[in-house]
Amino acid sequence: MSLLGIDIGTSGCKATIIDEEGNSLGQASKEYSLISTHPGWQELDPEEVWTSVKEVVRCAASSYRGGPVRAIGVSSFGEAVTAIDRKGDPLSNSMIYIDARGKDEAAFLESRLGNAKILGITGTTALPMYSIAKIMWQQQHRPEQYRNTWKYLPFSAFILYKLGAVHHTDYSLAARTMAFDIIGKQWSSEILDAAGVEADKFGEPVLAGTPVGNLSNGLADELGLPRNCLLVAGGHDQPCAALGAGVIHPGLAVDGLGTTECITPAFDRPILSEAMAGNYFACVPHVVKDMYVTYAFTFTSGSMLRWYRDQFGQAWQEEARRSGMDPYEMMISKATKTPSPVYVLPHFAGAATPYMDTLAQGAIIGLNINTTSEDIFKAVLEGITFEMMVNVERLAEAGVVVDELMAVGGLAKSDTFLQLKADMMGRKVTTLNISEAGTMGVAMLAGTAAGTYANLEEAVSRLVKKKREFYPDPFLYAHYQERFETYRKIYPAVKGMYGAAR
Secondary structure, three states, X not given: OEEEEEEEOOOEEEEEEEEOOOOEEEEEEEXXXXXXXXXXXXEEOHHXXXXXXXXXXXXXXXXXXXXXXXXXXXXXXXXXXEEEOOOOXXXXXXXXXXXXOOHHHHHHHXXXXXXXXXXXXXXXXXXXXXXXXXXXXXXXXXXXXXXXOOEEEEHHHHHHHHHOEOXXXXXXXXXXXXXXXXXXXXEOHHHHHHHXXXXXXEXXXXXXXXXXXXXXXXXXXXXXXXXXXXXXXXXXXXXXXXXXXXXXXXXXXXXXXXXXEEXXXXXXXXXXXXXXXXXXXXXXXXXXXXXXXXXXXXXXXXXXXXXXHHHHOHHHXXXXXXHOOOHHHHHHHHOOOOOOOOEEEOXXXXXXXXXXXXXXXXXXXXXXXXXXXXXXXXXXXXXXXXXXHHHHHXXXXXOOOOOEEEEEOHHHHOHHHHHXXXXXXXXXXXXXXXXXXXXXXXXXXXXXXXXXXXXXXXHHHHHOOEEEEEOOOHHHXXXXXXXXXXXXXXXXXXXXXXXXXX
């Protein structure tokens, strides 16, 4: 018996088939492109996404050799919703979270209700990236399309609906609309009344892991899957990845080390405080019942390494090519072994939490005539870690404690970098036996719904295995704490220099 996990991202989708013990039996991925027909507009074509999903599922199914697929789960990025008519056909492209539209509408909701009220209901403050602001924009600027919309579904629920599920929205993705009561687990009449949007235009709220239908016979035959596969509600990609990494208890967090970095900690009660909101930490229902998560993230992580590689690392790239070594691992091996005398503020694409300053700029501080390329690259590695230390510190002040980080993603392949992270952050960092935490998480939800696992705790115990643990060196941790005191002062100083010119 096998399980299928599908993950829908902003730039591509992937499908992974696993057996009951979590072994990968087949996988496939496909990229697609954002559409921008106007400055500041960023959209996805839902039909292209749907076609791509069918292609990766068909490819994964054709390549694997295992028991029949019993259940399917789907995760997706948040905020964006697809407007469909009663036949299930999309009425337009979907505005994604970085689309500039919705600014005036979010400001209207803030003025009408106040951020304290919005925070108490939705777990976040009013921001234009959330779905409700985009829907209000559509209502004003495309009224006929709004009238013809039967349901607004997040991409996870849209794909499941196309596969044969009933309309629904799981709690974690519903929370990314800014129209959902995260404690009452229902669409908020106060938010929707203020927005002028009808509640029946949204899918039925359900807990992630809820069975929502069966794969239609025609699609089963087309995709090479058994008929009547169980379809299971997935969720937002970040909490699904947290589940896939075994983050189901307070104190644990998954650390996604990709192009950007996102730490997703779990906690067992809703935290709706100014300390959370003031640092742009949303409170979101986890895909695990009665638990919550938040997101602390940067706009640059692996992208900083790529920037250094492309601009200054040509010699190291060539050396890596000759030796057959991964170029990033080569670069990391070249970094100064001791703490760098240089500081790098990694706001090269703006600053995310806790500042949410899209105009922020990066900086390299402490250069002198003796500075080496190894010093600067080590400072890049330290800078992206210092930035997450700021986030973890602010999380603790808000009552969200992170004791252990489960590292996944590209940079999690580097033992050297993970040891540096443990030394700097003073926390255990653990790598896992999984390569794709997101699809693993939705496969766990699907398997639990299908009865393969008695509950999510059993799924985690069977599928998530620790690979290696990195413990902090007390001496280095103390040294980095001293340097952290200086790092904290850099963003306010740099902002003060360029702020007047904004």
